[in-house]
Amino acid sequence: MLRFCKSCSAAAIGRRSLVTAVEARSQRSLPAKPKRTPLPRLGRKAPEQEPLALLLKRLSALKGDSRRPRPEAYVSIIKAAGDFSLSRSIEGEESDNLGWQVAQAAWEDAKAGNVDLGPEGMEAFLRLSGVEIAWRRVKSTYTPDEGLILSMLNAAGRWGRPDFASTVLESLPAQPQEQHLAPLLEAFCNAGEVPNAFHVLVAIRESGLTPTMATVQPIVAVLTNAEVIDQAFYALEDMYKAGQPIDITALNSLIDASARIGDLQRARATQTAVADLGLTANIDTYNLVLACCIAAKHRPLGDTILNEISTQSLQFTATTYENMIELCLTQPTYEDAFYYLEKAKADGFKPSIAVYGSLVRKCITSNDTRWRLVVDEMKTVGYRLDGELQAFVNSGGRPRSGDDGKRGNFRIGSRGGRVKAE
8 A cells, every 4th residue: 555654644645546556557568768868078078978887987086186077967977877777678786787876976976065966966866777776775875855855756747657656755754745745646647547636636635635726737737628628527427426535626627627728618517517526616616617708708607607606605715806807808898897806805805916907908908097097006006017018008008019119218107197208
């Protein structure tokens, strides 16, 4: 049974789906090994294509001459050693692996000289001879800190190795947080195991953490078209029919993915299936559909969504208000945008600079002089017009011509009007 860390509760995150993932992993064919890349220069005097074995001597010589290589040189050596190792099938102990010997020597020399190799160097070192072997060596020599653990988790996520990510998580000195678990979800998704990622979301909540839309972004990232979104939905249906719990963030990830491909119909249909999966919608569920309404300029559905939020007794968030403001601004008549702006402020939310910018742009293009009031309010709450928005105001909303000779001749006055620049 794979675990995350020894301090996790009995509801450890990996207790259900991770075993299945490991079993499935054992049946998968290994990816093709990368081709060997040219060996790097080590210092300015190293010749091209220097044999790998001589890099060890070169390291010793430079150290003896008090000419420690730059961090980039160490990283380049470790990468080349890793590619050398991974391009060959070497029998025997990993200690006999020439690539490993070179990379380990470079790593230890850098550590001895307090040379920071950064995440890139760490990952290059740890992928050598198979990440599991390197990870064992690191743990036996050093106490991995959180930065190194995060680097390994990110690598496991990119490589689609949820089993290895779970092993790395065991080294965390405390219970894993969202930044540690997001790579695990990415690993499942990159391994083509989205249903297992759904199981992890449930286990995350059971362990006392609250999965958010940031947590599920690895899932959203792989749901790139309508077909895979539907397959993910069918997986949720299968989980429900099997009596397995589902977290609302799993369904929300499908809505988010639908919104990203501009499929309002699919986003809305997924949202209305909440009850069919035994779930209760949260405010994110509705905010995501609202965001999709903006792209489609579908104000009536936006109003319907707001009514449903009120019916469910959910509290509006800053995102809810800002989505409604943006949606209103897609319409010829946009008076309600100001209504929701005031409602947001009355509820204690500070509108974002993006919302103010949208209001300014809409007013100017509609010859609505209230843009000056919006600019004044922006300044009052501490925002400054960026160069792009200021140029838009200066031009009166007209596209700037490259040959009009007037670019930069005006600025925003203290009352929001256009005045001649000095």
